[in-house]
Amino acid sequence: MSEPLVLGIETSCDETGIGIVRGRTLLSNTIASSMDQHARYGGVVPEVAARAHLEALQPSIDAALAEAGVRLDDLDAIAVTSGPGLAGALMVGVGAAKGLAVSLDKPLYAVNHLVGHIAADILTADSVPLEYPTIALLVSGGHTSLLHVRDLTTDVELLGETMDDAAGEAFDKVARLLSLPYPGGPEIDRAALDGDRDAIRFPRGLSRASDMAKHRYDFSFSGLKTAVARWVERCEADGVEVPVADVAASFREAVVDVLVTKALAACRDLGVPRLLLGGGVIANRRLREVALERAEAAGVTVRIPPLSLCTDNGAMIAALAAELITSGRRASTLAFGADSTLPVTEIQIAEIPLTETQIAEIQIAEAS
Amino acid sequence: MNRDYPGEVILAVDTSLGTAVALTDDDGARRAEAIAADPLGHAEVIGDLLVRALADAGQGEVSHVVAGMGPGPFTGLRIGIAAARAFALGRGIPVIAVPSHFAAALTALATATGPFAIVTDARRREVAITVFDGADADGIPHVTADTVLVPAVDADAHLDGIRRIDVTELSAVDLARVGALAVAAGRTLAGDEPLYLRHPDVTVPGAPKRVGS
């Protein structure tokens, strides 16, 4: 099977993503978002997200099939996110994927969401294929992770991740402090337009020399959020109007600085001159700008998939499964569940074990 | 049972309590059943239970999928509904939504006479209660009081002498039977939304907490 036709189901957070790919060709990237329903709460509410997934799944699958111009019978495999993510949200996708796979009698691939973000890059047809190894920085409302990718389907290592809030969450929380609506990322970006990013020197989390031994590639944004809160409170106490533009620009600069600094440090330390960016926060213009500028100075090539493939989506899940299939991996058993803290080293979950006959055949082949 | 009824085999899926999968003929005859009593782990077992029940059911095209719509703990409940809907989508067949308590009531009707209440655990020290009395002209359990959530300690006072039947395992065979009866009678027993009976557990945030300086 050279070009497997795969339907991917992604429900790890607030987007119901259904993607269809043929090998590395994107046929549909259908997304139904429940973001509007979370706006009044100022952040993603897991139960609200899970309810929305159940409602959106079937119409999204129908829409994806129509867009791709394929029928369910044509599929070679189904893929689904097993984790990491919100447990209750993931389980809706897992239930649906199993129902669909059994119904169609097609193989099912359970895959890792974070590795999916890396796989999104292979769907960009006109660019040269992703080279390995690469450092990957994945930043969203749910995760902030720095990865060392030696091979997409077999060898991904976690270098560091956030110890508290995800970067996207920090944007949401600081937006609230500044009385800006949810989601915070685009609002902070807008507010920061006329701001001076050097106006306030906000702290860079886990960036002191003393942090370097244990947390060289880890992130922390809760101290930054508290620093912004203090600044705002002090303005109020002094009866001064909060300089929203300056606070927004300076806060964003602190986040961007720490993300790019640590990512490029990993490139330098590991001798990997390639950096892949992924996750919804990559939509932040300033982050892309600083990353490109400083990477160029450091001799590092930056890859950024189209934004529609950076945010959570089912196409990246299908793409990862297509790569697994192409590289000869067996399907997953039906016995996996949702794993909200699935480590990034588990690229595929519950691959069907080889039978004794298969093992014997391999041994014979290797001996001859 | 309407013999012109087009169906052949009915698949029922329920995850309101444990995980229950069954197949019946359109006249309600049991073909196969696969159950995991564990009130957790629905996502892990649902696929294998479907495979096993389908294999045991033998020949015949599945014509309808009956989904148990709860009430039940939300996270588990949704897994069965998602699986049922996706299975139906894969086969291009309709989903029949049936409140899970109807299945328990049909089971109870085999032995019960007079009014009775199906009582299931709703977590948070509450129970879900539906009161039935016999079956209607279509053979479907007759509801005399719609499903409500009641604090577990108040359940007996609430029932005021109505016989209570506490249910911890649901028969997917009876769920399939209720679904078949509903199809034959052209009736709709539940909407698209699961019987959540509770709003999502969230509050709209107030002003940010002060952190002090």
Ligand SMILES: [Zn+2]
């Ligand atoms: Zn993500």
